[in-house]
Every structure is written in C-alpha cells, then in structure tokens.
Amino acid sequence: MRTHRTILTDELLAAIHDRAPRHDAENTFPEQDLADLAAAGYLTAFVPADLGGAGLTLEEVAREQLRLAAASPATALAVNMHLVVTGLAAHLRSRGDASVEFVLRDAAAGEVFAFGNSEAGNDLVMFDSGTRAEPVREARDGGDEAVVGYRYTGTKIFTSLAPVWTRLATFGRDDSDPDAPVLVHGVVDRDGTRTKDDWNTLGMRATQSCSTVLEGAYAPIDRVYRRLAPGPNADxxxxxxxxxxxxxxxxxxxxxxxxxxxxxxxxxxxxxxxxxxxxxxxxxxxxxxxxxxxxxxxxxxxxxxxxxxxxxxxxxxxxxxxxxxxxxxxxxxxxxxxxxxxxxxxxxxxxxxxxxxxxxxxxxxxxxxxxxxxxxxxxxxxxxxxxxxxxxx
CATH class of the missing domain: 1.20.140.10 (Butyryl-CoA Dehydrogenase, subunit A, domain 3)
Structure with missing residues (x-):
C-alpha cells in the first residue's frame, strides 16, 4: 500500500483557517501563518533528508497544498512560491544536477525564497526578459577578466511573499554580446531591491504579491545557475x-x-x-x-x-x-x-x-x-x- 508522509496537522490548519478572514479584510500578510509553517518544517518539505529537510516528493507536497489551500487560499499560494523554488532544486539535485543545491542548503538554514520572474507586458514569460542582467567582471592574474556575478535592473510583478522573502530567484537578459544574448537565472538577496506598496486586489490579498524593483541587485556567480539563450529550450x-x-x-x-x-x-x-x-x-x-x-x-x-x-x-x-x-x-x-x-x-x-x-x-x-x-x-x-x-x- 502506498503511504504518504504529511507535515501539516489539523490543529495547524485550523489556526491558519481562523486567521484568513482578518488578513483578507486588512490586506495584510499572514506572518504568523508563515512562522507556524516554518516551525512545523513545512518550508523544508522538499529539502532532502541528508540536508536537514523532510524530503517529501512532489506528489506528497501537492497533497499538502490541497489541504493548506482549503484552510487559507492566500497562505497556500504565497508559500507555493517558496515551495516551487525549493521543489525544482530538489528535482534537479535528485537527478544529478548540483547547480541549485545552494537553494536547498539556504532553505534548510531558514531562508525564504520568492520568485521574481513575471514582468508587466512580457507574454514570453520565461523565454525572454525586459530586465537587464549586467555581468560584473574582475581581473584575474595575468590580466584576463572573468565574470564574477550579475547585477539585475528591472521591475518584477506578482512577487508573492514580498514582505518576508530573504532570497529572490530571478532572471534577466544579458546583451553584452549582441550576437549571443543570454537569459541569466540567479538568486539575489534584499540588497539592491525595493518593494512597492501596490497590492490592493480583488482576491488572494494576503499573498501580498507586491512588485519588486531591482536596482542593481547582485547575484554572485555561485548563485547563477543557468545562462540560456532566449526562447524555448530543452534544458x-x-x-x-x-x-x-x-x-x-x-x-x-x-x-x-x-x-x-x-x-x-x-x-x-x-x-x-x-x-x-x-x-x-x-x-x-x-x-x-x-x-x-x-x-x-x-x-x-x-x-x-x-x-x-x-x-x-x-x-x-x-x-x-x-x-x-x-x-x-x-x-x-x-x-x-x-x-x-x-x-x-x-x-x-x-x-x-x-x-x-x-x-x-x-x-x-x-x-x-x-x-x-x-x-x-x-x-x-x-x-x-x-x-x-x-x-x-
């Protein structure tokens, strides 16, 4: 018989459910929900056991999200973004790709991830970007220059977890070689970012998915996990x-x-x-x-x-x-x-x-x-x- 591990208790879900009406009415982020979920180990649901997490499968986390969304849709949608970042990292690591293992280690250490991908008017979504990703170069011994990181400049919309994230997975376009532009995917922290107070919506209000302005936010090269050509790809x-x-x-x-x-x-x-x-x-x-x-x-x-x-x-x-x-x-x-x-x-x-x-x-x-x-x-x-x-x- 197939068994499914679970993290969310009925008591935790009941408490989250009780808080949901207030956060919707006040248009505020459910900070206590996130604290309770973190204390229960839910933010490390995807983190493998050898890195200190629960090591749940995608099916198991999907089952948990069904239950969390029934308690509070906005809380579930907000934490969904952290789970997507950690879930894709867990998927890649389990298949031999260590490029995003740092995401799992950071999550195990208590960092909260958000997505900074969507842009107003960008119907190509992940296949191009209006955000600039400018390479930062430093001279090496012998005089050669090497790219040591990227600075991102642009505006991302629908950044769920806006008041609380500590790590932002984002991407932008590097046009430093006009004949070979690349989309640079990396992780930045709060430095060089600004959160707009622009979330006053019909629904999902407690997600507080405010816009994030990237003003030279820096991703060191060890937090840049993909450089891909614009357009669909098989990566x-x-x-x-x-x-x-x-x-x-x-x-x-x-x-x-x-x-x-x-x-x-x-x-x-x-x-x-x-x-x-x-x-x-x-x-x-x-x-x-x-x-x-x-x-x-x-x-x-x-x-x-x-x-x-x-x-x-x-x-x-x-x-x-x-x-x-x-x-x-x-x-x-x-x-x-x-x-x-x-x-x-x-x-x-x-x-x-x-x-x-x-x-x-x-x-x-x-x-x-x-x-x-x-x-x-x-x-x-x-x-x-x-x-x-x-x-x-």
Missing part, C-alpha cells in the same frame, strides 16, 4: 520549473474548490425551505448541483496527484510533457471556478456578503486565470503537441 531546469510550478499551482486552486464543496454541504444542511419545511440537503436541485461540483472536483484531484507522481517517477510523456503540464494548470483553475460558482448558487443570499467565506473563496479563485500558463499559451502548446508547430511565416 532540465526549464522542465523542473514548469513541472513543479504548474502542478503545485493546480493543487492550490483544486484545494480551494475542495473547501468550497465543504461550505456548500454545510449550507445545504443548515438552510431550510419555508415552502416545504425541509433542509436543502434533500432538495433534488441542490443535491444535483453539489453532486456536479463534487464530480468535477474529484477528477481535478486525481489529475493533480497523477501528474505529480509521473514527475516523481520520471514517466515518459515524451514531447507531450509540457502540454500535459500547462493543460493541467488551465483545467484545474477552470474546474475550480466552476465548482465555486456552483456552491455560491446553492448557498443563499448570505453568501454574497463580503465577510462570508464562500465570497472570499469566489474572489480568490479568480486569481488563477492570471498565472502562467494562460489559456492562450496553453492552447498553443497543446495544439503544437498534437498538430505540430505552425509553419514559419
């Missing part, structure tokens, strides 16, 4: 990033839908019809809607866990791997939106108040449409995987 880093990011993102939104169903069941059992005198859990229309939501959610959970297991076990999806990953993200988000909408419809007028949990979940789940990969790029990727690429113009 193992790119696969690890897409795999962990898309699967854990799908887990968060699927977990939100799971909580919505619980709320729908509670509402159906609590509400009573004036016409029949019976509670709505025996009303055939309400039962149909909740059953529809449950069937939708059951399928979403299974696909998240199945694809996570495939990544863990190096399943062979061949050229369709990226299509599987981006398709999962889009399906999970759209499925979760449908589930939450169904539950809102059966929950009565009280659910429309700003303080109701289902109202907050309804706002939170909408954020899923803004994460990469969006519908357009996902459909393009899937179409190319089954029809072949479009002919050159």
């Amino acid at each position: 193992s880093f790119t696969f690890a990033l897409f795999a962990v990011f898309e699967i854990l993102l799908a887990a968060v939104y699927t977990g939100v839908a799971g909580r919505a169903i619980e709320l729908g069941v509670e509402a159906a059992r609590r509400r009573r019809s004036r016409r029949t005198g019976l509670t709505y859990d025996v009303d055939p229309d309400i039962r149909w809607k909740l059953a529809e939501a449950a069937m939708e959610h059951d399928g979403a959970v299974l696909q998240v866990l199945a694809l996570a297991r495939d990544v863990d076990e190096d399943a062979d999806h061949g050229a369709r791997w990226f299509a599987q990953l981006v398709g999962l993200k889009v399906r999970a988000v759209e499925s979760s939106r449908r589930v939450v909408d169904l539950v809102l419809r059966v929950s009565g007028g009280a659910s429309y108040t700003a303080t109701s949990e289902i109202s907050r979940i309804y706002r939170d789940v909408l954020a899923g449409i803004f994460h990469p990969s969006d519908e357009e790029s996902a459909h393009s990727t899937v179409a190319s995987s089954i029809l072949g690429p479009l002919p050159a113009p």
Whole structure:
C-alpha cells in the first residue's frame, strides 16, 4: 500500500483557517501563518533528508497544498512560491544536477525564497526578459577578466511573499554580446531591491504579491545557475520549473474548490425551505448541483496527484510533457471556478456578503486565470503537441 508522509496537522490548519478572514479584510500578510509553517518544517518539505529537510516528493507536497489551500487560499499560494523554488532544486539535485543545491542548503538554514520572474507586458514569460542582467567582471592574474556575478535592473510583478522573502530567484537578459544574448537565472538577496506598496486586489490579498524593483541587485556567480539563450529550450531546469510550478499551482486552486464543496454541504444542511419545511440537503436541485461540483472536483484531484507522481517517477510523456503540464494548470483553475460558482448558487443570499467565506473563496479563485500558463499559451502548446508547430511565416 502506498503511504504518504504529511507535515501539516489539523490543529495547524485550523489556526491558519481562523486567521484568513482578518488578513483578507486588512490586506495584510499572514506572518504568523508563515512562522507556524516554518516551525512545523513545512518550508523544508522538499529539502532532502541528508540536508536537514523532510524530503517529501512532489506528489506528497501537492497533497499538502490541497489541504493548506482549503484552510487559507492566500497562505497556500504565497508559500507555493517558496515551495516551487525549493521543489525544482530538489528535482534537479535528485537527478544529478548540483547547480541549485545552494537553494536547498539556504532553505534548510531558514531562508525564504520568492520568485521574481513575471514582468508587466512580457507574454514570453520565461523565454525572454525586459530586465537587464549586467555581468560584473574582475581581473584575474595575468590580466584576463572573468565574470564574477550579475547585477539585475528591472521591475518584477506578482512577487508573492514580498514582505518576508530573504532570497529572490530571478532572471534577466544579458546583451553584452549582441550576437549571443543570454537569459541569466540567479538568486539575489534584499540588497539592491525595493518593494512597492501596490497590492490592493480583488482576491488572494494576503499573498501580498507586491512588485519588486531591482536596482542593481547582485547575484554572485555561485548563485547563477543557468545562462540560456532566449526562447524555448530543452534544458532540465526549464522542465523542473514548469513541472513543479504548474502542478503545485493546480493543487492550490483544486484545494480551494475542495473547501468550497465543504461550505456548500454545510449550507445545504443548515438552510431550510419555508415552502416545504425541509433542509436543502434533500432538495433534488441542490443535491444535483453539489453532486456536479463534487464530480468535477474529484477528477481535478486525481489529475493533480497523477501528474505529480509521473514527475516523481520520471514517466515518459515524451514531447507531450509540457502540454500535459500547462493543460493541467488551465483545467484545474477552470474546474475550480466552476465548482465555486456552483456552491455560491446553492448557498443563499448570505453568501454574497463580503465577510462570508464562500465570497472570499469566489474572489480568490479568480486569481488563477492570471498565472502562467494562460489559456492562450496553453492552447498553443497543446495544439503544437498534437498538430505540430505552425509553419514559419
């Protein structure tokens, strides 16, 4: 029988759940949630045991994120970014690539990682950047110069964990050789960065995903883990990033839908019809809607866990791997939106108040449409995987 290790206790999740409404209303970061998660060892979930962590698999962490998102969608989404950075590092290390082992060691030492990748108007996402990555050179013995690091200048948006991160995984474009530009992926600390106070959103408010301005933020060469040509590539880093990011993102939104169903069941059992005198859990229309939501959610959970297991076990999806990953993200988000909408419809007028949990979940789940990969790029990727690429113009 397959067993799954767990870190999150019911008591911890209940405490996080209780704090969620306040942080949404106040538009504040849940610092106590992060402290409790760190104390429980959750920020080192992916760190291998020999480096001091729990050494969980991607499937096991996806299961945990399903539960954390049900307790607090915003807390789950915020910590998701730390888990993506550490998860891709663990994936690469387990397959013989030590270039990002320093991420795992830093996480074991208590550092909190965030992603500084997204840029306003950059629909190429990870395949190009408007941020400058300027090489820093020093003279060596004999007079030759060597690159000893990079300074990043630009603005990154949607930087979850903005108030608390201590390490930022970011990238920019080095055009010092105009004939051979490269995208430079590295890790910086807070020096040379500035956080904007610009997070006042419809939902996922407690993530505090403020914009980060890079003003010469420095990554020494030992924290630069990839230099890649612009455009799609077959580098193992790119696969690890897409795999962990898309699967854990799908887990968060699927977990939100799971909580919505619980709320729908509670509402159906609590509400009573004036016409029949019976509670709505025996009303055939309400039962149909909740059953529809449950069937939708059951399928979403299974696909998240199945694809996570495939990544863990190096399943062979061949050229369709990226299509599987981006398709999962889009399906999970759209499925979760449908589930939450169904539950809102059966929950009565009280659910429309700003303080109701289902109202907050309804706002939170909408954020899923803004994460990469969006519908357009996902459909393009899937179409190319089954029809072949479009002919050159």
